[in-house]
Amino acid sequence: MRPLLRLLGFFRPHLGWVAVAVAGMVGVAFSAVFMLFLIKPVFDEVLVNADQAVAVARAARADRIPQVGVVKALQEWFDVAKEELRRHLPSDRSIILLLAFLAVVSKNVFVYLGNYAFFRSGLGAVKDLRDRLMDALLAQSAEFYQRQPTATLMSRATNDVEQITNAISDRLSNLFQDSFTLLGVLAFVFSLHFKLAVASVIVAPLLVWPLVHFAQRLRRRAFQSQERLGEMNTVLDEVLKGQRVVKAFCMEAFEAARFRDATSKHFRANLRARKVQAMTAPVMEILGAAGFLALFAYASHLIGRGEMTVGTFSSFLFSLYALYAPIKRLNNVNVALQTAIASAQRVFQVIDAPVVVRDAPGARTFSGVRTEIRFAAVQFAYEPDKPVLTGLDLVIPAGQVVALVGPSGAGKSTLAQLLPRFWDVTGGAILVDGVDIRDYSLASLRAHIGLVTQETVLFNTTIRANIAYGQKTVDEERLRRAAQAAFAEEFILEFPGGYDAVVGEAAVRLSGGQRQRLAVARALYKDPPILVLDEATSALDAEAEAVVQRALDNLMRGRTTLVIAHRLATVRHADSIAVMDGGRIVEQGTHVELLATGGVYRRLATLQGMVD
Template sequence: MAKNTVRQDEKLNEIVKRDIIKRLYSYLKPYKFEVFQVLVLMGVVIGVNLLNPYFFRLGIDEYIANKDIKGLFLLGGLVILINIVSMICSRWRIKKMARITNNILVTIRHQLYEHIQKLSFEFFDNRPNGKIIARIIGDVNSLNNLFTSSVTNLIPDLVTLIAVVVIMISMNLKLALVSLVTLPFLLVFMFLVEVTCRKRWQLFRKKNSNMKGYIYENFSGIRVVQSFAAQDKTSRGFSEILAELNAAFIKAAKASDLFWPLVEISWGVGSVIVFWYGVKLLNTGEISVGLLVAFISYISMFWRPIMNLSNFYNNLITNMAAAERIFEIMDIKPDIEDKKCAKTMPKIKGNVVFRHVNFSYDDNEIVLKDINFSVKAGETIALVGPTGAGKTTIVNLIARFYDVDSGEVLIDGYNVSDVRLETLRSQMGIMLQDTFLFSGTIKENIRYGKLDATDEEIIKAAKAAYAHDFIMKLPNGYDTDINERGTRLSVGQRQLIAFARALLADPRILILDEATSSIDTHTERLVQKGIERLLKGRTSFVIAHRLSTIQNADRIFVIDDGRIKEMGNHDELMRMKGIYYNLFMSQFKFLDNKKAV
């Protein structure tokens, strides 16, 4: 999958328009009864609207012509009464349809959110988070008018249009045919406009996504922006993106605005032709004045639905791009998912085996090359080596965040690709290099390791991670609110909280990726005691660049260039005087020189 940046337009797999509409309207199925009620209410409104011109004709040709004032008043009273009923029904159906639409949007947004959560790391690695958020929020919101209009406008307008045509034909066939003469030209022009319109709204959606991605990225890195006094630079970048967005919107809007003039011109020309031909028929006595007045009213009723339908069509084209972007994400199949015959992972003992494992993030570069090792339950394995050697990739494969290109990863004899992900990962404790805390309290962040944990269990885990003392010094202790990513805490404090979260999970396999990289020397000594206590009785994989922290590991794997170059405990590797020996001695000399300074 090609990577996408905040300044780069997303490439979409275009979906056939018919398929998009079909999928959108499938969301109406659970609300069949409610939609039926809305249709009944609309039927009342349409019926009253269709009767109004007939009542005008009746009043002119019957009651006024015969000077029947009493009958005219009774007719007027009836018209007022049924129009009041029509107004009530119209108000009721709008509220009901708004509720249905809101429920549908909630369903779509929830489905999209759940689906995105199932996608692999590769999906998130290749696109900015802001663009993902744009689809969940902005694109889903764009469907609001589409669903509302489709039921409250499309159906009644189509019914009205058909009914009006039938009535006009029954009243006078010649006038009816004349009134339809401009319709074929309108349909041809609208089709031509639609082709351009759809492409332009697709481009606008992409530019809008770029803007949201740019905003999210720069606000997420606001400390870097301010640290380097780069506000002017980011403002200029934002202005450029806004200019592109504005240009795309104006182009799309210009194309969309062609719908209204086309309909109005057709309406105007058609009305003039009907007036001209109607007067001719009136002079010959073929039609009455009342019939011509009624027919003119029906002409307005004929073109008004067409105007509304063109508006709906315009709305459909405008929001088609949003629907495309939503379904394009929903159609992405997760790279990592349970097989149909996936088994439940039983309670893990902790035996881990890699057999001839090869892996690459893309086809250009192989990250792991023929990795083979066997780890017994309860062993502590340290992974060391230069940046980019493949250490983190190994632990990612154990947790099956990625699938191997070839070979096998086995836990207690079970291939990790053959077991259910939830039952595998729920028995692992993972503390990644990138410490992430959620907005909320410290207690809630630690409880993320075990959602049903008691306060006592949380405090116990925090004490084991030596986080309890600094937590209690905070204004509200464990109930202290922290913002997203915990930026008000020091890096070391954030890592201690994340460590307590991993401890609380009481995992059978523990993965620590640079767990002590940002903790001061004094705190590190305390955490090391907690780690030693935690490592007992469970299989552990510890990634560390600070080699002093992993000297007590049962075995140390030296990873370089995607291969295990050396394997053994600290003493064995030091005697070999190979890669590990050189790494350790270089760090020792660096620290020794630092102390001397």
């Protein structure tokens, strides 16, 4: 129940339209009931000759005495309208027909109005829900995405929201529309002729029960038939695929018998389903006729005694008919509602998921590095009991390039992700000029860090927007300087449209090296004081690597940089090289110093053919 209430809460900003929708549906109910009411005068006063009219008028007087409730109100209203229209129209007949037509028109105008307003508020509420979900997704940290596979989240934002949309636009609109009409018509039926109404209520289940019963049986039988079809297809598939084997073993007769067996079973199951199907309509009609004929018998008795006119009875029959469709539709509402609630529950779970990495209360604004970035006894584990970093110490002096090397799986990428706080450390701290980065706001910290990784994500938009990603206005001069320094302009200008070419379109297929150069251009445009490069060239061939490396050299100039490298040759000129192993730094120094030490670095360098 709670998710439903919360879902309804999303209608709050759209209450104006909800009110219009309710008004529309009330209008529909009134017009529909008035249409049903007019059936009586149509039969008693329009569709009769003069003699009959006199007799009917006499009967009608008798008929009019017990008038109560809805019918009484309608009768009064109808009398007034008739009085008014008599001045303009020649006969009562034309007045009644005109009123009937007006009732039909008004009902349909209200149907349109009510539906429009209903969809307007319903679809608006769903849109708000979806936007709210996206906000929640964007606020989430890496740890959340670790637990929730992308496909699941996609399904929340698409399938589940779509389920809710369907429930609202198909079923709830019915529930909404039908319940007003249903109440109106029921009130009308009971005030039209109470005894007859009671008699109908007793007869009604007789008509509804077979409908439900047969539908259930049909579903069961259809399912069985479907299963047999599957078995049959299996045999067919095996024989077709294995036809050489069948021939080689002279198994034709055996397979033919096997298939006959399957087709017979399918035939019987299918026939059983069709039998139920064939039986439904006739049984319904017979039972329906029995019910209606009983009603007719009772009605003829009432008409004979002058308690009711043919018109009243017709009005009554049409009303019963008008009840049938809404009741049938309401039958499905519960299922749709349950589906929508289940979907809403899943959507709210995502919206409510706690955000682990977030701003501390009163977080400070980060403004750059003055002396150093320091990793102090940093510990980190993705999962408890599986430590990745075990007390790591590392200093990156402002403006310097520190390289991080080590075997694959050592935790280098993990370390790189801690700096922009994609994850928070589980022990120790990362300090910038002595201040814990957790004391800074996420937005200000990340605004000062540039990140280039092995995998570059480009968005399905122009090259320009990809380079100036996140900037509201694009400075053309700065854009071109960034692209030039990243050696990207040379290929960008070859695309049709140049900077306005859209990434991902057929004409704009980018090689790995080109993607990395765009990533470098993006970082250059952002111009952050801190830079993290995580194996930005490892996926490239030697030729592409050379040009991207030159682009990276341009990017690193004057920035405090942590560069992770797989190939040692790319970092031999770094100010300092730290070697990581077993979750901590095991050696640190310049290329020359580390070679002289003869430790892990020298071993790696030898493996990569850098030492003779």
